[in-house]
Amino acid sequence: SLVTKRTKTLGLIIPDIENFFFSKLAKVLEMEARKKGYTLIIVNSNDSFRDDLLLMDLLVSRGVDGLFLVMSNEAYQHQTEMQEKLSHLSIPFVMIDRVMDVPCSKVYFDNVTGAYLATKYLIEQGHSRISCICNTYISNNSLSRINGYKKAMDEHGFKIPKEYIIPANYRIEGGYEAAEQILKTDCTAIFVSNDMMTIGVLKKFMECGIRVPEDYMIVSYDNLLSDFLFGIRISSIDQDIHELGIRSWEVLRSSMKSGDKAEVQDICLMPKLIVR
Ligand code: RIB
CATH class of the missing domain: 3.40.50.2300 (Response regulator)
Structure with a gap:
């Protein structure tokens, strides 16, 4: 009033x-x-x-x-x-x-914990060459996710070559472009720090005939994709x-x-x- x-x-x-x-x-x-x-x-x-x-x-x-x-x-x-x-x-x-x-x-x-849990899970599945698709801008949220990833890798003594950390925007096209970079690395698993990017990664992989999880195992972030992905089961961090x-x-x-x-x-x- x-x-x-x-x-x-x-x-x-x-x-x-x-x-x-x-x-x-x-x-x-x-x-x-x-x-x-x-x-x-x-x-x-x-x-x-x-x-x-x-x-x-x-x-x-x-x-x-x-x-x-x-x-x-x-x-x-x-x-x-x-x-x-x-x-x-x-x-x-x-x-x-x-x-x-x-x-x-x-x-x-708590973004450090989320990324740590995601990376630790990939490690428990037998992976040591794990890359991380993060956000281009070093926001508190993306920096914490990188730190959580590094923490899990460090704990297990796994090296992180520079090309494993791939900055992208939090959108489908960000993931698509990041997947092109992934193909140039020797990683076997990917921690993708949001679901929209995971869609982009899957799009690129599908075009190239790359299978998930056989060729690359993925853990995503946001846990909002399960209703949309048919035949692909991707573990994810739920907020x-x-x-x-x-x-x-x-x-x-x-x-x-x-x-x-x-x-x-x-x-x-x-x-x-x-x-x-
Ligand atoms: O997908 C959007 C992401 O950005 C979420 O994970 C959320 O935490 C946000 O900051």
């Missing part, structure tokens, strides 16, 4: 609306918002830092009462600017999934999107209620390996 200046609308910025991970998260948040009498405005940054900034301004100018923010991976190349922007944001917000060093509430997953959404909602709601007095919350959720 005009008296309280509340609009009962909230904003959600996601980096890629085509990625099941974010569309599922958007669905959880939208349903939850509606249950509580809010309207959620969902916008897509296309993993662009400039769009992150633009969309934040746009949502604030629309009068949203609070903001859910999943920032672009590109934002990590502009940390100071992003931190500056967030420290001046005039509405309550919660950082989701991709976090940065800013004194604000955050809900995210509970429903819990991510619900916890984020609780955090945002409490900061909208208590304003400046709201306690800053740092919630780290655990991923798990789903073996197939």
Whole structure:
């Protein structure tokens, strides 16, 4: 109302609306918002830092009462600017999934553990030459996944030649291009750090007559593909999107209620390996 200046609308910025991970998260948040009498405005940054900034301004100018923010991976190349922007944001917000060093509430997953579990599983299956397809931008999330992979490889004394770590974008074409690089290495297994890239890898492999897991064993990340892959069983790291959404909602709601007095919350959720 005009008296309280509340609009009962909230904003959600996601980096890629085509990625099941974010569309599922958007669905959880939208349903939850509606249950509580809010309207959620969902916008897509296309993993662009400039769009992150633009969309934040746009949502604030629309009068949203609070903001859910999943920032672009590109934002990590502009940390100071992003931190500056967030420290001046005039509405309550919660950082989701991709976090940065800013004194604000955050809900995210332990990415080191996820990547460690994925790599360890490949090692347990007898592989030692394991490559890692990671994100081009050194975001906290992709760096942690690389670190988890390295941790498992180090523990077993396995070498990581430079060409084993392949940066790509978190999309189908990123995986497709990365698979071309994989073919130039001598690896026998791949830890792919998101499902969209796994689709791209499989596309390339299929075109080349390469079989999974006979020629390359893959462990993926996000665990959202099992309904779409027919005849291929791929183990994956599961991040509970429903819990991510619900916890984020609780955090945002409490900061909208208590304003400046709201306690800053740092919630780290655990991923798990789903073996197939
Ligand atoms: O597929 C999208 C990935 O980027 C997810 O694993 C999620 O953690 C995000 O940051």
